[in-house]
Amino acid sequence: MAGLVSNNAKPLWLLAELTYACPLQCPYCSNPLDFAKTKNELNTEEWLKVFREARAMGATQLGFSGGEPLVRQDLEILIREARAMGYYTNLITSGVGMDAERVKAFKDAGLDHIQVSFQASSEELNDFIAGTDAFQHKLDMAREVKKNGYPMVLCFVLHRQNIEQIEQVIQLAVELQADYVELATTQYYGWAWVNRDYLLPTLAQLQTAEAIAHEYQAKLKGKMKLYYVVPDYYEKRPKACMNGWGAVFLTITPDGLALPCHAARQLPNMTFPNVRDHSVDWIWRESPAFNWFRGDEWMKEPCRSCPEKTKDFGGCRCQAYLFTGDPTNTDPVCSLSPEHEKIMQVINSREQINSNAAPLVFRNPKNSKEFIKAS
Ligand code: FES
Numbered sequence: 128m129a130g131l132v133s134n135n136a137k138p139l140w141l142l143a144e145l146t147y148a149c150p151l152q153c154p155y156c157s158n159p160l161d162f163a164k165t166k167n168e169l170n171t172e173e174w175l176k177v178f179r180e181a182r183a184m185g186a187t188q189l190g191f192s193g194g195e196p197l198v199r200q201d202l203e204i205l206i207r208e209a210r211a212m213g214y215y216t217n218l219i220t221s222g223v224g225m226d227a228e229r230v231k232a233f234k235d236a237g238l239d240h241i242q243v244s245f246q247a248s249s250e251e252l253n254d255f256i257a258g259t260d261a262f263q264h265k266l267d268m269a270r271e272v273k274k275n276g277y278p279m280v281l282c283f284v285l286h287r288q289n290i291e292q293i294e295q296v297i298q299l300a301v302e303l304q305a306d307y308v309e310l311a312t313t314q315y316y317g318w319a320w321v322n323r324d325y326l327l328p329t330l331a332q333l334q335t336a337e338a339i340a341h342e343y344q345a346k347l348k349g350k351m352k353l354y355y356v357v358p359d360y361y362e363k364r365p366k367a368c369m370n371g372w373g374a375v376f377l378t379i380t381p382d383g384l385a386l387p388c389h390a391a392r393q394l395p396n397m398t399f400p401n402v403r404d405h406s407v408d409w410i411w412r413e414s415p416a417f418n419w420f421r422g423d424e425w426m427k428e429p430c431r432s433c434p435e436k437t438k439d440f441g442g443c444r445c446q447a448y449l450f451t452g453d454p455t456n457t458d459p460v461c462s463l464s465p466e467h468e469k470i471m472q473v474i475n476s477r478e479q480i481n482s483n484a485a486p487l488v489f490r491n492p493k494n495s496k497e498f499i500k501a502s
Contacts, residue, residue, distance in 0.1 A: 136421075137185035138377035138411050141214075142192055142389065143174060145202070146381050149195040150223045152258030152489040153246065155284055155319035155326055157389055158194065163495035168381045171201045173403065175208050177379055180407035182212045186377070189214040194381070197224030203236045210237030217242065219282075222268035223261050230271045241272045242280040242309075248295035252288065258489045269303045281305040285336065286313045286326035287477075293336045297343045297353065305351060310340055312358040316390040316445055318490045325487050327477045333357055360470055364435065365442025365458035372420035372444060377411065385410045387417055390445040394454050420444055425455055429463045 147162040159165070169177070178189065189209050196202055197220055209216050217240045218233065233241075245265055246256035253262040272279045281300050285293070293310065300308040313319050313326050328336070340355035347353060359366045369376045369388045378386040383401045386392060391399065400414045411417055419425065423436055430441040441447075442458020450459045450469050457464040488494055 136371075136374045138181055138375070138407070139186060140188045140190070140376045141178070141181045141186045142190045142376065142378040143177070143196075143205075144192055144194065144378060144380050144389070145169075145174070145196045145199045145205075146194040148198045149193055149221070149490075150198075150259060151195065151221050151261065152491045153256060153284070153318070154322045154487050154489050155286060155313045155317075156490040157314060157317040157319065158490065159317060159392055160321065161495055162194075162490075163492045165380070165382050169379075169383050169402070171204055173383065174201075174205055177402050177407060178205075178209050178212055178214070180402075181377060182214065184408055184411060187213075187215060188217065190217045190219050192219040195221055195224055197221075197229070203229075203232050206233055206238045207236040210239075215239050220244070221257070221261065222265045223259075225268050225271075227271050230268070230275050234275045234277070238277070240280070241277050242282050243269050243272060244282040244284065245296075245299070246284070247289040248283075248292045248299045252292070256288065258491065266303070269305075273304050278306045279304070280307040280309060282309040282311055284311050284313055285328070286319075287328045287332065288326070290328045290332050290336050293339050294343075297339075297347075300353075301347070301351065307352045308354065310336075310353065310355040312356055315358075315360075316393075316449070318488065320449060321488050323473070324477070327358070327360065327473065329478055330361065330474070333361060359443075359446075359460045360474060362460055363462045365439050365446075365460040367439045368443035368446070368458075371440045373411070373417040374421075377407070385414075385417075387420075388445065391416075394445065394448055420454075427455060427457065429461075429465075430457050433463065 146168055147158050147165050191202065196218060206216055216238050218238055219242045222243045243265060245253060247253040250262040254260050269279065281303065283296050315323050319326055337357060340353065344353045373387045376388060378389050379402060380386060383403045384392065384399045385402055386399055397416055399416045400410045423431060426441055430436050442461055444454040446460065447456045447458050448454040451466050459466040459470050461467065
């Protein structure tokens with residue numbers, strides 16, 4: 128088991144999904160399809176208990192996300208308390224629900240870092256994808272973030288509809304004086320899985336975008352950090368998803384489920400523990416769910432005898448499930464997977480499809496209720 132995730136791993140990165148509520152309706156949202164079913168959010172005290180327990184185990188990074196974390200009126204309290212516990216605190220937000228006063232209040236509470244997401248570099252496309260008028264407000268909030276002296280990350284989720292704006296996207300980030308820019312390729316889970324036909328870029332789009340990203344990485348060296356990652360569907364080897372199951376990341380959902388990754392809730396025949404019933408220590412070290420895909424005993428061939436298993440851990444469990452129906456299979460992104468053909472079929476069919484032909488399903492409570500009815 129040398130090199131594979133061990134049970135001595137610590138939950139260094141704690142992601143607190145404070146709520147699934149969000150004023151935006153992005154069709155690539157990674158929240159569950161039936162998020163409207165999720166009631167009974169953790170209250171302030173319950174969140175603080177989680178933060179304390181995870182910190183005692185060595186957690187250092189804390190991300191406040193959602194949904195839209197700004198919906199939570201106790202966000203300032205959570206930031207202040209988490210900072211006092213010694214966390215490096217990150218707010219991951221669309222900016223909708225923020226104003227100048229709140230940006231300052233977060234600063235006073237000790238928030239370290241803000242990531243603002245944009246849907247595109249143009250108002251028209253941004254607001255179409257967001258499902259609401261948000262672009263101008265995002266610009267104002269990004270300027271406010273800089274004015275308050277935060278290190279600012281801008282995140283653009285790239286897909287077939289906006290990837291050709293990549294140069295304008297980078298120029299917008301330069302204009303807004305971003306410190307880091309994530310040109311994040313859509314991850315095909317949740318709503319993005321439903322809308323994959325509409326969102327997956329073609330190979331030609333990717334190659335052009337990659338060349339532009341590399342050109343700007345060189346030009347902006349020392350001034351702005353630009354991260355660009357191609358979608359793993361186009362890779363030959365799978366990503367080391369979450370750096371290994373139960374290795375570094377701990378996600379807590381709005382209703383208190385503890386997950387090794389944000390998409391794990393969909394996996395079949397697995398019961399995830401709830402922080403209302405168990406300590407973080409027990410969840411991380413003892414719970415069957417967090418131990419399920421640690422080590423290599425769960426692996427099938429070709430992963431089990433593959434020398435790369437110590438690097439990629441067999442890839443993504445959620446992707447293996449979505450494509451093959453069995454999360455213990457090799458991630459089909461791997462060209463050694465017996466089911467790699469399924470990825471190739473998706474890529475090939477996307478090359479031919481007219482992107483306007485696929486209907487786009489926006490994430491909103493009405494869609495979510497329909498998914499509940501259908502399931
Ligand atoms: Fe769940 Fe990769 S997203 S293991």
